Each structure stands twice: as structure tokens, then as C-alpha cells.
Amino acid sequence: MRRNILITGASSGLGEEMARQFAAKGHNLALTARREDRLKALQAELTAAHPELTVLIHTLDVNDHDAVFETFRAIDAELPLDRIIVNAGIGRGAPLGSGRFDANLITAQTNFVAALAQAEAAMELFRGRNAGHLVFISSVAAMRGLPKAMTIYAASKAAVATLAEGLQLELLGKPIKVSTIYPGYIKSELNENAAAMPFVVDTVPGVRAMVAAIDAEKAKAFVPSWPWVLMARVLRYAPLPLVKRMF
Numbered sequence: 560m561r562r563n564i565l566i567t568g569a570s571s572g573l574g575e576e577m578a579r580q581f582a583a584k585g586h587n588l589a590l591t592a593r594r595e596d597r598l599k600a601l602q603a604e605l606t607a608a609h610p611e612l613t614v615l616i617h618t619l620d621v622n623d624h625d626a627v628f629e630t631f632r633a634i635d636a637e638l639p640l641d642r643i644i645v646n647a648g649i650g651r652g653a654p655l656g657s658g659r660f661d662a663n664l665i666t667a668q669t670n671f672v673a674a675l676a677q678a679e680a681a682m683e684l685f686r687g688r689n690a691g692h693l694v695f696i697s698s699v700a701a702m703r704g705l706p707k708a709m710t711i712y713a714a715s716k717a718a719v720a721t722l723a724e725g726l727q728l729e730l731l732g733k734p735i736k737v738s739t740i741y742p743g744y745i746k747s748e749l750n751e752n753a754a755a756m757p758f759v760v761d762t763v764p765g766v767r768a769m770v771a772a773i774d775a776e777k778a779k780a781f782v783p784s785w786p787w788v789l790m791a792r793v794l795r796y797a798p799l800p801l802v803k804r805m806f
Contacts, residue, residue: 563613563638565589565631567621567677568647570597572747573696576766577644582609584770589634591619592647613638621647621673622665631680642692643681644773645674645719652708663711670715671722678722685735692736694773695723699741699787702794706806727778736776740769743787758786 564581568574570592578590582605592598598616605614615638619630634640648670653659678693685691700709701716723739730737744758745765760783772780781787794802 561585561587562641563587563589564642564644565591565634565640565681566644566646567591567619570594570601573742573745573762573766573769574644574646575601576747576762577646577770578605580766580770582612582614584774585609585612587613587638589615589617589638589640591617591621591630591634593618593620621677622668624673624676627673627676628680628683631677631684635684640681640684640691642694642773643677643684644694644696645677645681646694646696647673647677648696648715650712652711654707655710666711667715670712671718674719675722678726682726682735690734692738692773692776693723693726694738694740695719696769697723697739697741699743699781699791699794701741702791703797703802706803709806738773738777739779740772741779741781741787741791742769743781743783743790745769745782758790 564586566574566577566588569578569590574592578588578601582588588605590598590601595618598618602614602616605612615634617630617634619626621627649666651662651666653662655663674695681693685693697720698716700713701720703713704710705713720739723737726737742765745760746762765783768782768784772782781791
């Protein structure tokens, strides 16, 4: 069945590759991001490869909360949305107390407060029709508090996962579905300057696992499943001294 899918943060990284893979599966798309030039290039690529599909683009800074609501409503009026993927996020951060509150603040605002705005705007649409699929992109980093530059990123992604779980409890057994996707280390522009990462996978196969979990409407999915189902449990339950050695 062809779906109408909105992806935020679609101009690069995991969002960009999700757009390619969902288009290849025959879904119409609405893509948002701050960088209009990147969106236009992706739109041209996808419409050339899949001329039968609708591919809409809208520039959007998810930290402009009024614009989130306006953009979601405008897209839905043109392309009634079946699925909304809350994907936009950043990976900046610094050890607390190191003088970089600015970096930690923008990460918290973008990864959680902006995700809340997107969830509010999405649920406004879905509650109105009592149908839809809301997808949150969290991270395996949400499983545990992490040190140094990862502290605020992990905390923001844990907040996203908790937000999603609250909605899942409210909507259990109802037509509106909520999924939380926990990617492991998947290569993207977000982490291209990061130190060596264990078990890292390339963007295409990593996103393929994400897309499969989303299409299956799983409530929770660690992707790729190997080794991240196991690693998530290790992160969640290992003693702090062991977690410290891992990072």
C-alpha cells in the first residue's frame, strides 16, 4: 500500500537515505529540513527515479515551533499524511561545566523540545482522523547516561524514547500507532567526525534495517538488530564501571 510519509531532517544522513529507500518502496514523500538546496537536489533525484510519486519539500527549522505546526498542516492539506517520522536531530555536546552550555542547550532543544513540537503537530493531525503512524528516531545511546560530550545527546534521546512510550501506553489498542527506533552506529553526516565506533555499519544497510522496522510498525526496534539488541541490554544493565570502560 502506498503511504504518504513526512520525514523531518531529510536533507542529509539517515533522513536523506530513508527518503531514498521509502521512495524505492513506492511511497509518496514530504521532506523537510533547513537546507533548501539539499532538499531541492534530493527532490530532483527522487522524482527522476520515481516519476509516479509525489515528492514535496518544505524548508523548516524544527526549533521554530510555530513553523512546525504551520508546515505540518500545510503538507497534510496537500498530501494527507499516513506516517510522520520525527527524525531531525543534532549531535553537538560538551562535558557539563566546560563552558559550552550553548552547545548542550541547542542539542537539548533540537533533539527533545523540537521533537515534542513535531509530536504535538503530528498528533493533532492523527487524532483528527483517528489514524496514522508516528515514528520517533531515538538512539541506543538512550539506554544509559553517557559521559563527556555524549551526556546531553544520550539524555535528549532518552527523553524522546520516554515521550514515545507515554504515547504508546495512551494509544495501546487504538488505530494510531507509535514506533520508537533505536539506531546503533550507522554512518552519517552526524557522526562522520566522531572517534572510531564499534560495530558501525554503512548508511544504506543501516537505514534498510530502520525502514523495515518502520514499515512493520514495530513499537520498539534496535537497528540493525545484530548486535544492537544485545548491546542495548548491556548498556542498560551493566554496572557503571563497565560502562565507563566502554566509553
